[in-house]
Amino acid sequence: MEDYYTPGEIAERFDLTLDTLRYYEKAGLLRRVDRAPSGHRRYRTDDVELLHLIRCLRDTDMPIARLRAFAELVRSGDHTIPERLDVLQEHKNRLDARIAELVERQGAIEHKIDYYLGVLSERAAGTAHTLKDGS
Amino acid sequence: MEDYYTPGEIAERFDLTLDTLRYYEKAGLLRRVDRAPSGHRRYRTDDVELLHLIRCLRDTDMPIARLRAFAELVRSGDHTIPERLDVLQEHKNRLDARIAELVERQGAIEHKIDYYLGVLSERAAGTAHTLKDGS
DNA sequence: ATGGGACCTGGAGTGCGCTCCAGGTCAAGG
DNA sequence: CCTTGACCTGGAGCGCACTCCAGGTCCCAT
Incomplete structure:
Protein backbone atom coordinates (compact mmCIF):
# COMPACT_ATOMS: atom_id res chain seq x y z
CA MET A 1 0.00 0.00 0.00
CA GLY A 77 14.47 22.13 -1.44
CA ASP A 78 12.61 24.06 -4.10
CA HIS A 79 14.60 27.23 -3.70
CA THR A 80 17.47 25.51 -5.52
CA ILE A 81 15.52 25.22 -8.76
CA PRO A 82 17.47 28.03 -10.45
CA GLU A 83 20.74 26.25 -9.67
CA ARG A 84 19.35 22.97 -10.88
CA LEU A 85 18.39 24.67 -14.10
CA ASP A 86 21.95 25.90 -14.47
CA VAL A 87 23.27 22.38 -14.05
CA LEU A 88 20.82 20.95 -16.55
CA GLN A 89 21.35 23.66 -19.13
CA GLU A 90 25.09 23.36 -18.84
CA HIS A 91 24.77 19.62 -19.25
CA LYS A 92 22.49 20.01 -22.23
CA ASN A 93 25.06 22.27 -23.87
CA ARG A 94 27.74 19.67 -23.44
CA LEU A 95 25.41 17.01 -24.72
CA ASP A 96 24.46 19.03 -27.78
CA ALA A 97 28.13 19.51 -28.54
CA ARG A 98 28.86 15.84 -28.03
CA ILE A 99 26.04 14.80 -30.33
CA ALA A 100 27.26 17.22 -32.97
CA GLU A 101 30.75 15.77 -32.71
CA LEU A 102 29.51 12.22 -32.98
CA VAL A 103 27.40 13.06 -36.01
CA GLU A 104 30.39 14.64 -37.68
CA ARG A 105 32.55 11.58 -37.04
CA GLN A 106 29.70 9.40 -38.21
CA GLY A 107 29.95 11.13 -41.56
CA ALA A 108 33.69 10.55 -41.72
CA ILE A 109 33.25 6.87 -40.96
CA GLU A 110 30.57 6.51 -43.60
CA HIS A 111 32.96 8.14 -46.00
CA LYS A 112 35.65 5.63 -45.15
CA ILE A 113 33.22 2.77 -45.56
CA ASP A 114 32.24 4.07 -48.98
CA TYR A 115 35.89 4.32 -49.87
CA TYR A 116 36.50 0.70 -48.97
CA LEU A 117 33.37 -0.34 -50.84
CA GLY A 118 34.73 1.50 -53.85
CA VAL A 119 38.02 -0.33 -53.62
CA LEU A 120 36.20 -3.64 -53.46
CA SER A 121 33.93 -2.96 -56.40
CA GLU A 122 36.84 -1.75 -58.48
CA ARG A 123 38.66 -4.89 -57.62
CA ALA A 124 35.61 -6.93 -58.67
CA ALA A 125 35.43 -4.96 -61.93
CA GLY A 126 39.10 -5.65 -62.49
CA THR A 127 38.45 -9.33 -62.07
CA ALA A 128 35.52 -9.12 -64.50
CA HIS A 129 37.72 -7.34 -66.98
CA THR A 130 40.37 -9.99 -66.66
CA LEU A 131 37.74 -12.62 -67.32
CA LYS A 132 36.35 -10.66 -70.26
CA ASP A 133 39.89 -10.39 -71.59
CA GLY A 134 39.83 -14.13 -71.90
CA SER A 135 42.02 -15.23 -69.00
CA MET B 1 62.01 16.45 -47.91
CA GLY B 77 47.65 -5.69 -46.40
CA ASP B 78 44.89 -4.95 -48.84
CA HIS B 79 43.35 -8.39 -48.74
CA THR B 80 41.93 -7.52 -45.30
CA ILE B 81 39.68 -4.81 -46.67
CA PRO B 82 36.53 -6.92 -46.30
CA GLU B 83 37.31 -7.49 -42.62
CA ARG B 84 38.07 -3.83 -42.11
CA LEU B 85 34.71 -3.04 -43.63
CA ASP B 86 33.06 -5.38 -41.15
CA VAL B 87 34.75 -3.61 -38.27
CA LEU B 88 33.77 -0.18 -39.54
CA GLN B 89 30.20 -1.14 -40.30
CA GLU B 90 29.78 -2.77 -36.93
CA HIS B 91 31.19 0.33 -35.31
CA LYS B 92 28.91 2.57 -37.31
CA ASN B 93 25.93 0.54 -36.12
CA ARG B 94 26.93 1.04 -32.51
CA LEU B 95 27.52 4.69 -33.15
CA ASP B 96 24.14 5.16 -34.82
CA ALA B 97 22.50 3.50 -31.85
CA ARG B 98 24.46 5.63 -29.41
CA ILE B 99 23.54 8.82 -31.21
CA ALA B 100 19.89 7.79 -31.20
CA GLU B 101 20.05 7.14 -27.48
CA LEU B 102 21.69 10.47 -26.77
CA VAL B 103 19.13 12.32 -28.86
CA GLU B 104 16.34 10.64 -26.96
CA ARG B 105 17.83 11.59 -23.61
CA GLN B 106 18.43 15.08 -24.94
CA GLY B 107 14.69 15.35 -25.40
CA ALA B 108 14.03 14.16 -21.86
CA ILE B 109 16.47 16.68 -20.45
CA GLU B 110 14.92 19.50 -22.45
CA HIS B 111 11.60 18.44 -21.07
CA LYS B 112 12.90 18.62 -17.53
CA ILE B 113 14.39 22.03 -18.19
CA ASP B 114 11.04 23.23 -19.50
CA TYR B 115 9.37 21.83 -16.43
CA TYR B 116 11.70 23.78 -14.15
CA LEU B 117 11.24 26.90 -16.24
CA GLY B 118 7.50 26.43 -15.82
CA VAL B 119 7.84 26.20 -12.06
CA LEU B 120 9.89 29.37 -12.01
CA SER B 121 7.54 31.38 -14.18
CA GLU B 122 4.57 30.23 -12.12
CA ARG B 123 6.38 31.31 -9.05
CA ALA B 124 7.08 34.69 -10.65
CA ALA B 125 3.42 34.98 -11.62
CA GLY B 126 2.46 34.17 -8.04
CA THR B 127 4.70 36.96 -6.83
CA ALA B 128 3.17 39.36 -9.35
CA HIS B 129 -0.27 38.40 -8.15
CA THR B 130 0.72 39.02 -4.58
CA LEU B 131 1.94 42.43 -5.56
CA LYS B 132 -1.22 43.16 -7.54
CA ASP B 133 -3.20 42.11 -4.47
CA GLY B 134 -1.74 45.06 -2.74
CA SER B 135 0.97 43.52 -0.56
C1' DA C 1 14.36 -27.34 11.60
C1' DT C 2 16.12 -26.69 7.37
C1' DG C 3 16.93 -24.88 3.05
C1' DG C 4 16.74 -21.22 -0.21
C1' DG C 5 16.44 -16.62 -1.71
C1' DA C 6 16.70 -11.78 -1.16
C1' DC C 7 19.22 -8.71 0.94
C1' DC C 8 22.84 -6.70 4.30
C1' DT C 9 27.97 -4.77 5.40
C1' DG C 10 32.76 -3.08 4.68
C1' DG C 11 36.28 -3.30 1.96
C1' DA C 12 39.13 -5.04 -1.77
C1' DG C 13 39.61 -5.63 -6.71
C1' DT C 14 38.99 -4.63 -11.72
C1' DG C 15 39.33 -2.59 -16.39
C1' DC C 16 40.13 1.18 -19.05
C1' DG C 17 42.75 4.82 -20.83
C1' DC C 18 45.69 7.38 -20.08
C1' DT C 19 49.33 10.27 -17.24
C1' DC C 20 53.38 11.03 -14.69
C1' DC C 21 58.02 10.39 -13.40
C1' DA C 22 63.14 9.73 -12.88
C1' DG C 23 66.98 9.51 -15.13
C1' DG C 24 69.05 9.65 -19.55
C1' DT C 25 70.55 11.02 -24.69
C1' DC C 26 71.20 14.11 -28.45
C1' DA C 27 71.71 18.42 -31.34
C1' DA C 28 71.94 23.23 -31.69
C1' DG C 29 72.99 27.90 -29.94
C1' DG C 30 75.68 31.24 -27.09
C1' DC D 1 82.00 23.95 -22.72
C1' DC D 2 77.44 24.45 -21.04
C1' DT D 3 72.70 25.00 -21.23
C1' DT D 4 68.32 24.31 -23.17
C1' DG D 5 64.77 21.86 -25.23
C1' DA D 6 62.91 18.02 -27.53
C1' DC D 7 62.67 13.56 -27.00
C1' DC D 8 63.89 8.74 -25.10
C1' DT D 9 62.87 4.42 -21.70
C1' DG D 10 60.53 1.37 -18.35
C1' DG D 11 57.53 1.29 -15.05
C1' DA D 12 54.52 3.16 -11.47
C1' DG D 13 50.33 5.70 -10.51
C1' DC D 14 45.78 7.66 -11.19
C1' DG D 15 40.68 8.63 -11.70
C1' DC D 16 36.54 6.81 -12.74
C1' DA D 17 32.70 3.83 -12.25
C1' DC D 18 31.68 0.19 -11.02
C1' DT D 19 31.99 -5.00 -9.49
C1' DC D 20 32.98 -8.68 -6.54
C1' DC D 21 33.36 -11.01 -2.29
C1' DA D 22 33.09 -13.18 2.41
C1' DG D 23 30.43 -13.68 5.95
C1' DG D 24 26.09 -12.57 7.96
C1' DT D 25 20.71 -11.73 8.76
C1' DC D 26 15.90 -12.31 7.93
C1' DC D 27 11.84 -14.59 6.35
C1' DC D 28 9.15 -17.98 4.13
C1' DA D 29 7.92 -22.58 2.47
C1' DT D 30 8.59 -27.53 2.89
Missing part, protein backbone atom coordinates in the same frame (compact mmCIF):
# COMPACT_ATOMS: atom_id res chain seq x y z
CA GLU A 2 2.78 2.36 0.99
CA ASP A 3 4.20 2.47 -2.54
CA TYR A 4 7.53 1.07 -1.55
CA TYR A 5 9.84 -0.75 -3.91
CA THR A 6 12.38 -3.45 -3.14
CA PRO A 7 15.98 -3.24 -4.33
CA GLY A 8 15.30 -6.06 -6.78
CA GLU A 9 12.38 -4.19 -8.33
CA ILE A 10 14.40 -1.01 -8.68
CA ALA A 11 17.39 -2.83 -10.10
CA GLU A 12 15.25 -4.44 -12.75
CA ARG A 13 13.30 -1.30 -13.55
CA PHE A 14 16.42 0.74 -14.17
CA ASP A 15 18.62 -2.05 -15.38
CA LEU A 16 21.16 -1.47 -12.61
CA THR A 17 22.79 -4.00 -10.32
CA LEU A 18 22.15 -4.00 -6.58
CA ASP A 19 25.80 -3.10 -6.18
CA THR A 20 25.44 -0.06 -8.37
CA LEU A 21 22.34 1.01 -6.51
CA ARG A 22 24.19 0.84 -3.19
CA TYR A 23 27.16 2.58 -4.76
CA TYR A 24 24.91 5.44 -5.88
CA GLU A 25 23.58 5.76 -2.39
CA LYS A 26 27.06 5.80 -0.87
CA ALA A 27 28.12 8.34 -3.47
CA GLY A 28 25.30 10.62 -2.39
CA LEU A 29 23.15 10.38 -5.50
CA LEU A 30 20.33 9.03 -3.37
CA ARG A 31 19.48 10.04 0.15
CA ARG A 32 19.86 7.47 2.94
CA VAL A 33 17.13 5.13 1.74
CA ASP A 34 14.35 3.87 4.06
CA ARG A 35 14.61 0.40 5.55
CA ALA A 36 12.22 -2.44 6.26
CA PRO A 37 12.43 -3.87 9.82
CA SER A 38 14.64 -6.59 8.33
CA GLY A 39 17.18 -3.96 7.34
CA HIS A 40 16.40 -4.28 3.64
CA ARG A 41 16.08 -1.10 1.63
CA ARG A 42 12.67 0.23 0.67
CA TYR A 43 12.62 2.78 -2.12
CA ARG A 44 9.90 5.40 -2.27
CA THR A 45 8.20 6.93 -5.27
CA ASP A 46 10.35 10.02 -5.13
CA ASP A 47 13.49 7.89 -5.06
CA VAL A 48 12.22 6.32 -8.25
CA GLU A 49 11.62 9.70 -9.83
CA LEU A 50 15.05 10.95 -8.93
CA LEU A 51 16.62 7.74 -10.16
CA HIS A 52 14.86 8.22 -13.42
CA LEU A 53 16.52 11.56 -13.93
CA ILE A 54 19.85 10.27 -12.63
CA ARG A 55 19.71 7.42 -15.11
CA CYS A 56 19.05 9.85 -17.89
CA LEU A 57 21.91 12.15 -16.93
CA ARG A 58 24.26 9.25 -16.33
CA ASP A 59 23.39 7.75 -19.71
CA THR A 60 24.48 11.01 -21.22
CA ASP A 61 27.80 10.84 -19.37
CA MET A 62 27.31 13.24 -16.55
CA PRO A 63 30.01 12.28 -14.04
CA ILE A 64 29.04 10.95 -10.63
CA ALA A 65 30.45 14.02 -8.86
CA ARG A 66 28.20 16.42 -10.75
CA LEU A 67 25.26 14.11 -10.29
CA ARG A 68 25.88 14.19 -6.56
CA ALA A 69 25.95 17.97 -6.59
CA PHE A 70 22.65 17.95 -8.44
CA ALA A 71 21.13 15.46 -6.02
CA GLU A 72 22.18 17.68 -3.14
CA LEU A 73 20.36 20.58 -4.73
CA VAL A 74 17.25 18.45 -5.05
CA ARG A 75 17.49 17.52 -1.37
CA SER A 76 17.96 21.14 -0.36
CA GLU B 2 61.18 12.94 -46.78
CA ASP B 3 57.81 14.00 -45.40
CA TYR B 4 58.61 13.00 -41.87
CA TYR B 5 56.90 14.46 -38.85
CA THR B 6 58.27 14.89 -35.34
CA PRO B 7 56.38 13.68 -32.27
CA GLY B 8 55.69 17.28 -31.32
CA GLU B 9 54.13 18.03 -34.68
CA ILE B 10 51.94 14.96 -34.51
CA ALA B 11 50.92 15.62 -30.95
CA GLU B 12 49.82 19.12 -31.83
CA ARG B 13 48.09 18.12 -35.04
CA PHE B 14 45.96 15.50 -33.35
CA ASP B 15 45.73 17.14 -29.97
CA LEU B 16 47.32 14.18 -28.23
CA THR B 17 50.12 14.14 -25.69
CA LEU B 18 53.48 12.56 -26.44
CA ASP B 19 52.63 10.02 -23.76
CA THR B 20 49.43 9.06 -25.48
CA LEU B 21 51.21 8.75 -28.80
CA ARG B 22 53.75 6.38 -27.29
CA TYR B 23 50.98 4.53 -25.50
CA TYR B 24 49.18 4.01 -28.81
CA GLU B 25 52.32 2.64 -30.32
CA LYS B 26 52.90 0.25 -27.41
CA ALA B 27 49.26 -0.78 -27.62
CA GLY B 28 49.73 -1.73 -31.24
CA LEU B 29 47.61 0.98 -32.81
CA LEU B 30 50.67 2.18 -34.70
CA ARG B 31 53.43 0.07 -36.12
CA ARG B 32 56.93 0.42 -34.67
CA VAL B 33 57.55 3.97 -35.81
CA ASP B 34 60.70 5.00 -37.70
CA ARG B 35 63.53 6.67 -35.82
CA ALA B 36 65.95 9.47 -36.51
CA PRO B 37 69.63 8.66 -35.82
CA SER B 38 69.11 10.35 -32.46
CA GLY B 39 66.51 7.77 -31.55
CA HIS B 40 63.65 10.24 -31.83
CA ARG B 41 60.53 9.07 -33.60
CA ARG B 42 59.80 10.15 -37.15
CA TYR B 43 56.23 9.69 -38.31
CA ARG B 44 55.48 9.09 -41.96
CA THR B 45 52.55 10.24 -44.03
CA ASP B 46 50.82 6.92 -43.73
CA ASP B 47 51.20 7.02 -39.93
CA VAL B 48 49.43 10.34 -40.08
CA GLU B 49 46.65 8.92 -42.21
CA LEU B 50 46.12 5.98 -39.91
CA LEU B 51 46.20 8.24 -36.89
CA HIS B 52 43.53 10.33 -38.48
CA LEU B 53 41.22 7.36 -38.68
CA ILE B 54 42.23 6.15 -35.23
CA ARG B 55 41.41 9.54 -33.79
CA CYS B 56 38.03 9.45 -35.44
CA LEU B 57 37.22 5.98 -34.16
CA ARG B 58 38.55 6.74 -30.70
CA ASP B 59 36.50 9.92 -30.53
CA THR B 60 33.47 7.79 -31.14
CA ASP B 61 34.45 5.46 -28.30
CA MET B 62 35.91 2.51 -30.08
CA PRO B 63 37.92 0.71 -27.39
CA ILE B 64 41.68 0.45 -27.74
CA ALA B 65 41.52 -3.34 -28.17
CA ARG B 66 39.27 -3.12 -31.20
CA LEU B 67 41.35 -0.32 -32.60
CA ARG B 68 44.40 -2.52 -32.30
CA ALA B 69 42.64 -5.32 -34.14
CA PHE B 70 41.75 -2.88 -36.88
CA ALA B 71 45.29 -1.57 -37.09
CA GLU B 72 46.56 -5.11 -37.44
CA LEU B 73 44.25 -5.62 -40.37
CA VAL B 74 45.61 -2.47 -41.98
CA ARG B 75 49.16 -3.73 -41.48
CA SER B 76 48.30 -7.11 -42.95
